[in-house]
Amino acid sequence: MTVKKSDLFLKASSLLLGFGAWYLWGGAYPVTTKVHVPLCFYNVPTSSTIGAPEEVSITLRARRNVLAAIDAATLAVHINARMLQLGPNRIIVSESSLLLPDGAKLVHCEPANLVAFVHAAGGTGTASTEQLLEMHT
Numbered sequence: 001m002t003v004k005k006s007d008l009f010l011k012a013s014s015l016l017l018g019f020g021a022w023y024l025w026g027g028a029y030p031v032t033t034k035v036h037v038p039l040c041f042y043n044v045p046t047s048s049t050i051g052a053p054e055e056v057s058i059t060l061r062a063r064r065n066v067l068a069a070i071d072a073a074t075l076a077v078h079i080n081a082r083m084l085q086l087g088p089n090r091i092i093v094s095e096s097s098l099l100l101p102d103g104a105k106l107v108h109c110e111p112a113n114l115v116a117f118v119h120a121a122g123g124t125g126t127a128s129t130e131q132l133l134e135m136h137t
Helices: 005-026 062-071 129-136
Strands: 030-042 046-052 055-063 076-081 089-091 105-110 115-118
Touching: 030 062, 030 115, 055 062
Parallel strands: 030 076
Antiparallel strands: 030 055, 046 115, 055 105, 089 115
């Protein structure tokens, strides 16, 4: 069976046209993904220690090409420790604390009630279970 040049050209151009359409319109639909990210505290005074979960689970929604541009290995929740007071502090995870690019949305964060407990330098560095449960009620 012989293939004519015109058939080969038609098949190749159809393939390129189909791939081009998939590439252009496939990235336009939003995609949701779940990522585990660490909590990173900055501006921590030397006179205090912070007890908090090491990581949180977040759900992000964005176009496929926006999500592909996010490096999950470097993604973290950035919290300014100077804004915290001694004792329990409720932490709100937002798109700005994640340093997300435009077009990426934070859909959900778990745990939803995030608590960081700030101790004076002589403290234990972790909150007791009773203290954390008290904050959730």
